[in-house]
Amino acid sequence: MKTVRVLIVDDHRLFRSGVRAELGPSIQVIGEAEDVESAVKAIAELEPDVVLLDVHMPGGGGQEVLRRVLGSGSQVRFLALSVSDAAEDVIGVIRGGARGYVTKTISGTELTDAITRVSEGDAVFSPRLAGFVLDAFASTEAPPIDPELDSLTQREREVLRLIARGYAYKEIAKELFISVKTVETHVSSVLRKLQLSNRHELSRWATARRLV
């Protein structure tokens, strides 16, 4: 079993050394950071396997770190570590891309275990926190009927469907046995009716409504 390289991000020095002292031999702490700036910098330089991330920090907090690091295409895995068990915090960092969330009441051996699992791609949770995520998840599924979709004609819906699948105009024309120009006309009126500006937005609009 190879050792897991970990970066600790927390604004309290005492806490950081506490974590260091408690972690098992399979975890190698390769660095620390105490604010958003230094965290982003350290992650880019050290490329840790797992980042232990405090949620509440000066300069935007853990979510800001997530946004900047994952936003730039990094594959680093984050384990959020916080005193808070508030739903907003938990959901916020999970949405931000963290692969786990444990509270600071956790024991050293449990934390070691959690880090190891996150490094292997698992998601780790204090069970009582997982409830928040599930609630938010189940409630994100509200498919309201679209009055806008109703305003489209049959033909326009067919074209929309193919657009959403990534077809080029030429391909759509062949598929529907009409000319490219007609396809353009339909697309134009769809864009106008839905108040969108290009086929990419249209694509996203359609997939968001699951009509692909």
Add this chain to the structure above:
Amino acid sequence: MKTVRVLIVDDHRLFRSGVRAELGPSIQVIGEAEDVESAVKAIAELEPDVVLLDVHMPGGGGQEVLRRVLGSGSQVRFLALSVSDAAEDVIGVIRGGARGYVTKTISGTELTDAITRVSEGDAVFSPRLAGFVLDAFASTEAPPIDPELDSLTQREREVLRLIARGYAYKEIAKELFISVKTVETHVSSVLRKLQLSNRHELSRWATARRLV
């Protein structure tokens, strides 16, 4: 500590009595059901604290039970119990409103513990299964690392991410402080590496891997 009243829903009689035998004294099995119809009926009559729900059953499976029971305003808590560890199954029942998902490889004591926690409002997961939920929920990154995604450079991944979001080249250029020509270069190499032919396919490729 008060005992937890449990209903077992599974289409295999032998499995049901196995669960009965293995559960600890703090769990009281108040009934069993072997299909969707009898399960819905039993839940309405017995009002258990927790329903142990098999995912795959004749007559619509566990999801049908969830739909009918929770749809009618019941507050019963469900713990899904399945041989399957497929992402569709896990996500499906969680979306349906189950508060936990464990595989049938679980031990009796672990199951007892899981039932107790669910009855207290927690969510319980085999950690490796929680990953599926988080992927679908946070829609950030897939843990099975793509060999193809790996072949992309850091910069190419950033561009890919913005493409997938529907940004025009000009907007990407502004966002990353580089020229449009450079964006084109990156897009070209991404397309070549992933063997795709245009930005629409790229968009679909990215969303399929949940990196938007």
Add this chain to the structure above:
DNA sequence: CCTGCCATCGGGGGAACCCCTGACTCGTCC
């Protein structure tokens, strides 16, 4: 019958996209 609405087809123009080639800076590795 005339007025919309829908579907079809075109021209022309400008922007965006895709490819190919070439070139320059950095680092890293040998």
Add this chain to the structure above:
DNA sequence: GGACGAGTCAGGGGTTCCCCCGATGGCAGG
């Protein structure tokens, strides 16, 4: 020092997309 990859920029050429015009035929409603 030289080779190499990553990142940056540019020119040219072809395709696709989007929008502005206009035009025809069909079909429903007042």
